[in-house]
Amino acid sequence: xxxxxSDGYYAALERGELVIQRCERCGKNIMYPRYACPxxxxxxxxxxxxxxxxxxxxxxxxxxxxxxGFEADLPYALGVVKLDDGVQLLGRLRPDPAxxxxxxxxxxxxxxxxxxxxxxxxxxxxxx
Amino acid sequence: MTNPMAGSALEAAFVGIGEIPxxxxxxxxxxxxxxxxxxxxxxxxxxxxxDIDTVLLIPCLHSPDDxxxxxxxxxxxxxxxxxxxxxxxxxxxxxxxxxxITRTAAGLIASGQAKNVLVVQADKWGSAPVAxxxxxxxxxxxxxxWERPTGLTFNAVGALITQRYMASxxxxxxxxxxxxxxxxxxxRLNPNAMYKDKDLTVEKVLGSRLVCDxxxxxxxxxxxxxxxxxxxxxxxxxxxxxxxxxxxxxxxxCVSHYSxxxxxxxxxxxxxxxxxxxxxxAGWGPQEADIAQVYDSYAAVLTIGxxxxxxxxxxxxxxxxxxxxxxxxxxxxxxxxxxLLSAGHTGVGGGxxxxxxxxxxxxxxxxxxxxxxxxxxGVLGGTGGTYMDSQVLLLERVEHARNR
Numbered sequence: 001x002x003x004x005x006s007d008g009y010y011a012a013l014e015r016g017e018l019v020i021q022r023c024e025r026c027g028k029n030i031m032y033p034r035y036a037c038p039x040x041x042x043x044x045x046x047x048x049x050x051x052x053x054x055x056x057x058x059x060x061x062x063x064x065x066x067x068x069g070f071e072a073d074l075p076y077a078l079g080v081v082k083l084d085d086g087v088q089l090l091g092r093l094r095p096d097p098a099x100x101x102x103x104x105x106x107x108x109x110x111x112x113x114x115x116x117x118x119x120x121x122x123x124x125x126x127x128x
Numbered sequence: 129m130t131n132p133m134a135g136s137a138l139e140a141a142f143v144g145i146g147e148i149p150x151x152x153x154x155x156x157x158x159x160x161x162x163x164x165x166x167x168x169x170x171x172x173x174x175x176x177x178x179d180i181d182t183v184l185l186i187p188c189l190h191s192p193d194d195x196x197x198x199x200x201x202x203x204x205x206x207x208x209x210x211x212x213x214x215x216x217x218x219x220x221x222x223x224x225x226x227x228x229i230t231r232t233a234a235g236l237i238a239s240g241q242a243k244n245v246l247v248v249q250a251d252k253w254g255s256a257p258v259a260x261x262x263x264x265x266x267x268x269x270x271x272x273x274w275e276r277p278t279g280l281t282f283n284a285v286g287a288l289i290t291q292r293y294m295a296s297x298x299x300x301x302x303x304x305x306x307x308x309x310x311x312x313x314x315x316r317l318n319p320n321a322m323y324k325d326k327d328l329t330v331e332k333v334l335g336s337r338l339v340c341d342x343x344x345x346x347x348x349x350x351x352x353x354x355x356x357x358x359x360x361x362x363x364x365x366x367x368x369x370x371x372x373x374x375x376x377x378x379x380x381x382c383v384s385h386y387s388x389x390x391x392x393x394x395x396x397x398x399x400x401x402x403x404x405x406x407x408x409x410a411g412w413g414p415q416e417a418d419i420a421q422v423y424d425s426y427a428a429v430l431t432i433g434x435x436x437x438x439x440x441x442x443x444x445x446x447x448x449x450x451x452x453x454x455x456x457x458x459x460x461x462x463x464x465x466x467x468l469l470s471a472g473h474t475g476v477g478g479g480x481x482x483x484x485x486x487x488x489x490x491x492x493x494x495x496x497x498x499x500x501x502x503x504x505x506g507v508l509g510g511t512g513g514t515y516m517d518s519q520v521l522l523l524e525r526v527e528h529a530r531n532r
Binding site: 005006009031032033057058059060061062063064065066067068070073076078080088089090091092101105106107120121122 | 259262263266271273274275277278279280281283284287288289291292295296337338339340341342343387388389390391393394
């Protein structure tokens, strides 16, 4: 029986952990989580804890025009992170000590911020 | 692989186009716009409405109700083709719908299943409530489990691509803004463009407020109402009524991702793979193109496309725009209708308008102000969703001396 893929991922974020999917058959890491392994089509898929370390491929600061429900978050920063685990994902970026994101740049090292995401299902990153 | 249809009597031919102005036209009815451009394109093809046997619909995004009208063949009934038309269907791949619909039409014609195909598009994006459209675009092409919780928007998707492109290429904010300025110069020559009356400068662009770093408000596409149509038939049919038409010399595509978080290189996307496939089929190269019409919802989306297609050097797109290479009178005319950024972003129709403009230029019907002289070969690039695919059609004018 196919199970929801997001339950395990979201539960980990609430615990302050970033998990990624791993194929038990071919051993490859997978993101975003899939119903079948995109490398070998295997169905024995489990979770593994990510190192949380990676490189910022790109980022932006949303200043106006948030979707409904996100207005109070403005401004907020989004980034595509290439994890050292060999997979990538979109997350949010914590403001730097100056309160903005001016210190961020493409290709800088970032790490998963292990503070609980309070049930919002967001992976947060900050400068490593 | 070479083009298997080259020289065939059943090779598809573009024979007619129709378009009405883009912009904000809240009182222009959706169905009325569809019918107006459909009839215009059919007459431009020197056909009667009753000659159309297949209707393919480009999706609209402003209203699920209106989109349902497209899906369920209302256009066929409005045109009086009910009882005659063999098929009516909507085909959707976002901004690349027109490219995929063109291939579908060409295949139906080549296999003898369709004789005269009408493709028609209309959208009322410019008149729809902006907040609703922002919410819709924060859902389309964005995985609900993995990315929607972050608050990703469509401008943010464009900004992520722009930021990476600027980092990889070393392009400056001024160079990126100059892309918008060049497109405005083209739009000033297009009576159907949303911004036909307003000049733009680099200073104005960079002086507008930051929306999604590094994108300023004037670097984001303005949602517009608009409608376009075109008619395709076989070469053997084209020959009976026309002394020129447009053929598909080559076609190639690459679906590089679904979600923006899974694209391997946001400054590259799928253009090179798609372009190589198309040029191999056509038997000619990017240096032989007379015009290029490449999807431009954001400046970097366009420069990445031009570079990947070999129409300019890698990482040089922004600088070459600033140097005037792609403006009216430049080396290679690019997005001669003003593009999505200055003719107006009519939803899925932005790509269709570029296609119609490409055919118009190749037929020599763009009018004195913006007609590119000796325009025989055009490169058309489309992309949909979060720039999930790179779709390339290489279009070429065919001239035929009719026996009289």
